Amino acid sequence: MSIDAYLTLGIFVGTIVGLVTFQQRPAAVFGVTLMSLVALGLVSRAQLLSSMVNPGLVTLVLLVLCSFALEKTRLLRVIASKMIVSSYQSTWFRLFGITAACSALLNNTAVVATLLSPIRNNPHHFASKLLLPLSYAAILGGTLTLIGTSTNLIVNSLFIEAEGHGLSFFSFTAVGALLVVGCGIVLRLASRWLPEISVEDSGSKGYFIDAKVKLGSELIGRSVEANGLRHLESLFLVEVVREGRLISPVAPTEVIEINDKLIFSGDVAKVRQLDQFTGLESFAHENGLLDRNxxxxxxxxxxxxxxxxxxxxxxxxxxxxxxxxxxxxxxxxxxxxxxxxxxxxxxxxxxxxxxxxxxxxxxxxxxxxxxxEPEMRLNGWKAWLAIGGFLLGVGLAATGLLDMMQSMLLLLGILIFTGCITVNEIMRRFPIDIWLVVSTAILLSHALVNSDVVSVLSHWINASSDKNDVYLALIAVYVATWLMTELVTNNAAAALMFPIAYSIALGLGVDVMPFVMTVAFAASGSFMSPYGYQTNLMVFNAGQYKLTDFFKVGAAVSVTYGVIVLSAVPVFFPF
Missing domain, CATH: 3.30.70.1450 (Regulator of K+ conductance, C-terminal domain)
Structure with missing residues (x-):
């Protein structure tokens, strides 16, 4: 092999080592990789620019930006208010089914973030018995569609770069449905091993916020639970002041009356959530001051x-x-x-x-x-525009009537023009980490091709293997990708394993699709560690779990997941 080949391999291995060593800073590791590839001249200027504007990557970024508007509506909070009931069995299945369905179309991190608070504050069940199933349901739901998880979109970006065309919206659906059903059954059985941990009440922490119930409010005559006041994100209802009398703690059955002062505690940036309730106003809101930072x-x-x-x-x-x-x-x-x-x-x-x-x-x-900066909430026609526009855009793309990138670009323009999303918000929340990881992964793939590493690997596999080894190679790709996603992150695992899996398929002289899909599904199969997937880390802290809790429940789900993927992928995507 040439010097360039050895340099490229060194950068590839160094990236993996860096990701394992600096698990909390994948963007920084990929940033160093990007600079190394450019500085050593292993990629051309045209490849550098094309990797940064890859159609799949642009689609991924547009989806993330458009989802910001969806997060500001009441959609997920209304769903959350109907999810938790007194029966654990019924709550579990509602939680699993609704979360999986939402994650198939929405950003699963946003889904989990929205549902964390109502689960933590629910009066019926230990939060620790529900939070881990919440994360796993979001992961499994994300495997149902192309846009269900950033992992699928990253693989699609790399596939477009390699093949010139992308995966379809429903490419993942058949195998994803089997995973949701199969792993869901195992998860329900394994949930008995989840600990019963009493999460400390967060009501006394954070800022102290009050709001008054005005005449004509939709809250009047309904209980705290029915109004969804226990399902707010990072805000906790701690007291009600009624005619000089203090009601604390506030029971879920407490009925709201006119002129009640509702006292919340928590993150002040979430205060705009209160806008979703008609007739509930703070002094600053009443005077129009909350429109400012x-x-x-x-x-x-x-x-x-x-x-x-x-x-x-x-x-x-x-x-x-x-x-x-x-x-x-x-x-x-x-x-x-x-x-x-x-x-x-x-x-x-x-x-x-x-x-x-x-x-x-x-x-x-x-x-x-x-x-x-207070987080703005969308109500009225703006909320319907955000929800309806997103569903329409996804529907047009799913049916092939419009390209996903085109539909999301049009939707983003409409959301900005109507004030549902501001330019400042886009600049502040632009997914720079995802953009850097994916563009660098595409560039690294170019470097592997330029330096003949891919052709050498393909030739070596072709010379030392036969058709009987194809399935063994598929298993090896799955295990390697799964180990990497548990050690580093799902996005990094997908980005680094794609060129290797693609080269193996070329070397074996078989269709690349089984290997591509195996990488996509394996990269999402993080169930045994809280660090491999963002939603796992979120519930790990919120539920006060131990690492052994993830291993006990996650091991059974992980084995089931692997068996289904390795059994179903060759059926739906033959060699």
Whole structure:
């Protein structure tokens, strides 16, 4: 082999070692790989540019951006409110079925993030008995369609680069359906081994936020549970103030009445979730100040506010700002927001007016920390546009009437034009890590071809193997990809194993599709480690699991998953 071949192989191996060593920083590892390939001249300028604008990669990025609008609607929260009932059996199957179905079309990380809070706060079951099945259901649901998981889209990007055309929307569906059913049955049986862990109530942590129930509100006359007030993301209903009387803790059966003050605690950036409930308003929202970014401040010891309440101090007149939330380290705050006596060192989040920056008393009273951008929520016709537009775009692409990239590009333009998504939001949340990983993986594939590593590997396999070894090679590809996804991440595993699997198929002289699909499914088969898949890591922390919990349940699911993939792929994608 040439010097370029040895250099390329060295970079390939070094990338794998880097991913294992720096598991939490895959983008940085791929960034070094990208610079190494360019610096050593192993790829051309045209290949560098084409890898960054690969149609599959552009489609993946557009899908992620369009999904931001969908996350801001009530869709998943409404679904979550209907999911948990008193029967564990019924709850489990609702949770598994709905999560798998949603993950087939939506970003599974967003699905899990939305459902975490209602599961953690549910009054009927241990959260630890449901959170791990939630993650596994999201993984399994993602295998149903081309857009179900970023792994499938990454494999599609690499396939387009190699073959000149992409996979169809339903290429994954037949095998994915078998995985959902087969692994779902095993997961239900294995759920008995999940621990019963009482998750600590998060109600006393974070900021203290209140909102008033106005006349005509949809909340009036319905219980806390029926209104979905226990299913908010990172906000917890801790108290209700009613006619001077404090109700705490708040039971799920508590019926909301007019003029109730609802006291929440949690992440102030999630305060715009309250917009989804008609007739529930905070002071800042009522005065139109929440349309602006928020400012976080600390009360100085010499502030005129110390010892006074916000109401008695005339806060709005003094600072042209409204207090959205209060936090006091080491102590839980109780009662109405406007009647809390302010102390030095209190953290306040302010919704500020136009005159706020010019007020000379700001620096005398506060230490300004930073800006806090509230997460906007979509309601009314904008919510219907986001949901309907996404489903229509996916439907047109699934039926072949419109290319997926075209439909998502048109949808993104409409969402920006109608204000459902802002340009600033796109810039802030642009999936740079995914873009860097995929474009570098495509570039690495080019380098392997340029340096003749692929042809040498194919020739070696062709000379030392025969048709009888094809299935053994498929098993080897699955195991190698599965090990890599457990050790590093699913996206990195798919990106690195694709060129190897493709070369093996060429060397054996068989159709590449069985090997391509095996890589896609194996890269999503992370069940035994919390670190191989983002949703696993999310529930690992939220459910307070141990590594042994993942191994006990995940081992059975993982074996079932592997058997189904290696049995079904050759049937639906013959050699």
């Amino acid at each position: 928020l400012t976080e401040v600390v009360v100085r010891p010499e502030s005129v506010l110390v010892g006074n309440s916000l109401k008695s101090a005339g806060f709005r007149a003094l600072f042209d700002a409204a207090v959205v939330a209060i936090r006091r380290d080491g102590e839980q705050i109780s009662g109405k927001l406007g009647e809390v006596l302010i102390r030095s060192g209190d953290f306040l989040v302010l919704a500020v007016g136009e005159d706020y920056p010019s007020r000379r008393n700001i620096s005398k009273n506060f230490i300004v920390l930073s800006g806090v």
